[in-house]
Amino acid sequence: YFCFLKAMKSLTKKHFHAYRVSPLCMFSYPRLQHYAQMLETFLTAEVKCAGDPTTNSGFHTNISVFPGLATGQRDPEAILIQIFCKQEQKRPAWEGLLCSVEPEPSYLTVCMPFVLLPLLLVHGPKKFTTAWKTWFERTFDCCVSPLVIPSYELAWMAALWAGAMSVPRTLDLQWSSPPPVSDGLHITMSVNRNDALRLWDCVHTSGEEEVGLFKQGLEEHIFHHFHVILDAMILESVSSGVASANNSGHIKVLFHKPLVHILVASSYLLDILIPTKGS
């Protein structure tokens, strides 16, 4: 249990960038050590080709099973990929987590040589992400593309987090104006934690679509004061005492308890979203 708790805590308070991954061809769990060696060789070769003098000290990679995320009956085990620079062995320079947490049933219909790990969370420099992506796509004949979180889904996350906030922090929602507005305008609304909770409780009693109402209520409140139509703008980011997310796929979880729920929500997005270019 402590191992599981430690593993979950290692994922908190870090900025992750979410990606969607198509099914992996010929992926085998017993061969994780071999994949780690392959990745290490690939990265060393890449650095030599690029002739980058800052990273000539070599790498060490680790690919292992991440415990506790396969909550569904048919969920495959999550995979943790870590890249260490040889100068600093303790802290990974780059981390990637491949998982499948209770995906939608339509995703489960994958034939045998394929393994389904559709959600990838990445933490680390972009140059490592690019290199890892090239190796991964070539090795498992798959496609990795950024996950974009639309406004409605962000509003859904904000409403859920408003009801689950245990830390005295404001619930922040940020909208951005569409391109024609000169210089770009960002409108940030910070709602007091207790007031957000009170609003969420009132929305619960209405019996209609709760999440939509929560967002619309806040937008109507702003319209009353400033005459600004937030519904016509893009909900760019939401953050609370539980977690934060923005529409370009950045996710940060502050506590380990809601982590699984957030991953379930992200997995749900994979199914409802239209694939982005390249996927």
Next chain:
Amino acid sequence: MELDAWIILRQLIVRCRLGQSMKLLDSWGYMSRKQLQNLKRCRSKLALVSAVGQIAEENDIGLQQVMELELLYVQLFSKQKTWRAFKLTGPQNLMAEPINQERLRADLQNKLSLFFKSMVVVREIQRAFWIQISIQEKSSKAKLRRYTVHAVFYPLSAHIFLTFAKSSAQDHLLQVLHLALNYRNIEMVVLGGHCLESLSRIVSNEANMCGLQNPSLAMMSKHNIEAETDPRITDENKKDKERTMALTHQSFGNQPQPVLEELVFTLDTRFHGLITIPAMKESTDVFSTKVRFQSKNVLEAVKSLGIHGLAKTPLPYTLRMVPQLGRNSFRISERKKKLQE
């Protein structure tokens, strides 16, 4: 040349581009024309740093002079700093001579010596007094640390703009500043931003021109719409658009808006989304929220909201009258009677 002076000088040159460094050194006034001509031959920053160091050694330039260069740097790149406005009230001794750069420096230095170990530099640039105050303080490890506060005083508007100062030093600084500038009191104005020119325009009421003063502006806007419209597009809401344009011009005028980066509204009102969530009607408590409008030029962005259909015109008073109100932070609360009901 002292080590401190040399370090500041080197940092300033490294921070600027070559052309900007030359402009800065030229306006500094501590180098002869011949020396400046020689500096122009330097092709790299490294060469310029060593050449300037050599000239500074020859001309016996000290810390005070280098700090003047630092002040000129801040004046050139004033948009890198966040400025907060303060209003000076109760002018004293109206018959006294107008403020003089050298006297102001000596006066500030004298008064500040009561509170801190500090160094003051003053320069008059374009009818404003630019002041740099470097305060030395002892850190926990008994090392001396220096931090700098910049101030710009506009004598005509009786306002002073300050960069961030530590809260422990701010009261003393404000006290010294208003005494040295011959005023009885100093008050904070809830106005801040990066563009000093715009802030000074707002406090001196120069940015308060709006369409009401010029009735022809509404007509001008009408002509502008006609000129910009593509003849192939049939505009069904032409009347609405014309009305929105007229209202926008009436509220904001035809002049470019002063540059502000942020408007902050603290809302202490009841919840007003009752059409969507009627269950909140029963709750009489305040629904506390803070709303920030942020942009490179927030007033221009707010002005264009109505035109692009993102807001209903006319915009509320607090959004369209920011230059007239002379502040960019507001607290909106319900009238007391309403709350008691």
